[in-house]
Amino acid sequence: MTEESVVNEKSAEHMAKDHREISISQFFEKNRHLLGYDNKIKALLTIIKEGVDNALDATEEARILPDIYIKIEEIDKETYRIVIRDNGPGIIRAQISKIFGKLLYGSKFHRLRQSRGQQGIGISGAVLYAQLTTGESTKILTSTGKGKTHKIEMKIDVKTNEPKILKDEVIDGKEWKGTQITIVVEGIYREHKQSVIEYLKQTAISNPFANITFDSPNGRVEFKRAVDHLPKEPKEIKPHLYGIEVGIMTRMLQETKGRSILGFLTTEFSRVGKKSAEDICKKAGIDDKISPKKIEHSQIVEMVKAIKEVKLSRPPTDCLSPLTQELVEAGLSKELNPEFVTSISRPPTVYRGWPFQIEVGIAYGGSIKEASVMRLANRVPLLYQSGDCAISKAVAGVDWKRYGLSGDKIPDAPVTIFVHMSSVWVPFTSESKEAIASYTTIIKEIKLALQDCARKLSIYLSGIRKAERIAEKRRIYEKYAHETAVALNELTGDEKEKIEKAILKIVEEKWGEIEQELIEENDKETGVEKEDENK
Ligand SMILES: Nc1ncnc2c1ncn2[C@@H]1O[C@H](COP(=O)(O)OP(=O)(O)O)[C@@H](O)[C@H]1O
Numbered sequence: 001m002t003e004e005s006v007v008n009e010k011s012a013e014h015m016a017k018d019h020r021e022i023s024i025s026q027f028f029e030k031n032r033h034l035l036g037y038d039n040k041i042k043a044l045l046t047i048i049k050e051g052v053d054n055a056l057d058a059t060e061e062a063r064i065l066p067d068i069y070i071k072i073e074e075i076d077k078e079t080y081r082i083v084i085r086d087n088g089p090g091i092i093r094a095q096i097s098k099i100f101g102k103l104l105y106g107s108k109f110h111r112l113r114q115s116r117g118q119q120g121i122g123i124s125g126a127v128l129y130a131q132l133t134t135g136e137s138t139k140i141l142t143s144t145g146k147g148k149t150h151k152i153e154m155k156i157d158v159k160t161n162e163p164k165i166l167k168d169e170v171i172d173g174k175e176w177k178g179t180q181i182t183i184v185v186e187g188i189y190r191e192h193k194q195s196v197i198e199y200l201k202q203t204a205i206s207n208p209f210a211n212i213t214f215d216s217p218n219g220r221v222e223f224k225r226a227v228d229h230l231p232k233e234p235k236e237i238k239p240h241l242y243g244i245e246v247g248i249m250t251r252m253l254q255e256t257k258g259r260s261i262l263g264f265l266t267t268e269f270s271r272v273g274k275k276s277a278e279d280i281c282k283k284a285g286i287d288d289k290i291s292p293k294k295i296e297h298s299q300i301v302e303m304v305k306a307i308k309e310v311k312l313s314r315p316p317t318d319c320l321s322p323l324t325q326e327l328v329e330a331g332l333s334k335e336l337n338p339e340f341v342t343s344i345s346r347p348p349t350v351y352r353g354w355p356f357q358i359e360v361g362i363a364y365g366g367s368i369k370e371a372s373v374m375r376l377a378n379r380v381p382l383l384y385q386s387g388d389c390a391i392s393k394a395v396a397g398v399d400w401k402r403y404g405l406s407g408d409k410i411p412d413a414p415v416t417i418f419v420h421m422s423s424v425w426v427p428f429t430s431e432s433k434e435a436i437a438s439y440t441t442i443i444k445e446i447k448l449a450l451q452d453c454a455r456k457l458s459i460y461l462s463g464i465r466k467a468e469r470i471a472e473k474r475r476i477y478e479k480y481a482h483e484t485a486v487a488l489n490e491l492t493g494d495e496k497e498k499i500e501k502a503i504l505k506i507v508e509e510k511w512g513e514i515e516q517e518l519i520e521e522n523d524k525e526t527g528v529e530k531e532d533e534n535k
């Protein structure tokens with residue numbers, strides 16, 4: 001060691017003075033991009049998204065058809081007042097402060113049930129962003145429908161990640177049910193492809209049972225409800241063993257009320273019978289009667305290994321709430337007025353123990369002018385990070401030319417490709433929930449669904465092409481009938497109209513035969529792909 005380095009060396013005790021715990025709010029204060037607040041344009045979108053996702057989750061869980069009102073108003077340069085109001089169940093007083101004033105607080109993280117939110121970080125993240133950028137508190141009005149409205153003004157104490165209540169009032173006598181939040185933030189309002197308006201349009205498509213009214217800085221936009229029933233209610237499920245890793249297993253073993261490992265495995269997880277639990281313990285070399293609290297780290301590692309070797313039933317899929325083909329097509333039709341729409345709802349399947357289901361819709365023509373892909377997870381549009389998303393990879397993996405559509409990666413045609421993944425746990429690539437991680441099983445399912453819809457679209461398109469070709473042939477026959485009549489008239493002096501009529505009569509009589517020949521010829525040329533399932 002040189003003399004110089006000895007002089008500069010610092011002791012561990014000295015360095016320890018700089019160590020301190022930071023709260024989750026402090027962490028996101030520094031890393032707000034992780035929550036979707038990378039820039040002022042995206043910030044407005046993120047706030048609307050968090051508010052509207054919560055409104056849709058709350059109404060859906062309470063089985064209420066959603067009526068959502070949104071307002072974005074510029075109150076100063078690059079400063080906006082945002083209002084989001086829903087007709088949901090409202091929030092009880094005891095919960096308000098924590099929901100809006102504490103990051104990582106929510107009802108959904110601990111519960112395996114399909115919903116838009118899953119981390120309890122969304123709306124409190126927005127409150128934090130507001131106070132960081134404008135210093136303003138967030139205002140909440142909420143009522144559970146008993147004539148009493150809570151009016152709260154609050155911020156987050158970043159050091160402790162606890163709510164800081166500035167105003168707490170009760171207003172009597174107003175009959176309504178729902179929640180309204182008002183947030184003042186720094187931002188920039190734009191109307192491009194990754195904007196609030198695009199998010200709302202895609203939300204209206206994937207939630208065709210919702211009424212959404214948006215007062216934008218440029219005027220009112222309304223997205224009207226097209227169906228008056230909600231998708232089926234998802235059931236809550238227990239985790240599946242195939243998805244459990246050592247860390248989670250360790251925590252669950254500590255928290256369980258089960259008295260033996262056998263009891264723990266059969267009650268805390270979905271679809272584990274006594275026989276499978278015994279098998280796992282045997283393979284891991286564990287006595288199945290010992291207390292879960294007594295199990296050692298090395299035994300947990302063995303247990304997780306053993307799980308992979310035991311055949312378990314798949315988890316139940318009633319925890320999923322797919323849109324169904326009816327809603328996919330209703331949504332695409334009402335917002336895009338396409339000339340043709342088709343869809344498929346694949347059967348549910350599993351990645352890492354989590355059930356999921358893929359639905360795809362393809363809309364063609366009408367008001368659609370160019371190709372685009374709509375990516376959705378639990379009915380929420382994903383607008384950023386498309387390059388990292390399993391959906392984009394699956395779309396690029398389809399050989400569109402096989403289906404009569406030119407273009408590489410994405411068809412070169414006026415199509416909207418809608419891909420929806422429902423799951424109790426969507427594997428997002430980051431907290432801001434913008435892209436779906438590329439699990440092979442997920443990509444494969446999406447591809448199969450895309451191929452199915454592409455096939456149906458290609459049949460439709462070849463039908464159109466066929467009809468166009470035949471009509472064109474008929475026009476040619478008719479033109480020749482006229483020209484032949486003119487020529488014969490010059491030769492024979494017979495009346496032109498009479499000759500033309502006679503020729504047309506022959507064409508009419510023979511048309512069935514000619515048409516059949518044309519159809520066969522056309523089918524030979526454009527031979528539509530039959531089955532792709534095994535590719
Ligand atoms: N508009 C609302 N109406 C009723 N409950 C709400 C509303 N907004 C949020 N909540 C409740 O607050 C919780 C936290 O919301 P949030 O921070 O967005 O996290 P997440 O949606 O991921 O759970 C939700 O789980 C929900 O229980």
Ligand SMILES: [Mg+2]
Nearest residue numbers: 054117122123
């Ligand atoms: Mg949320």
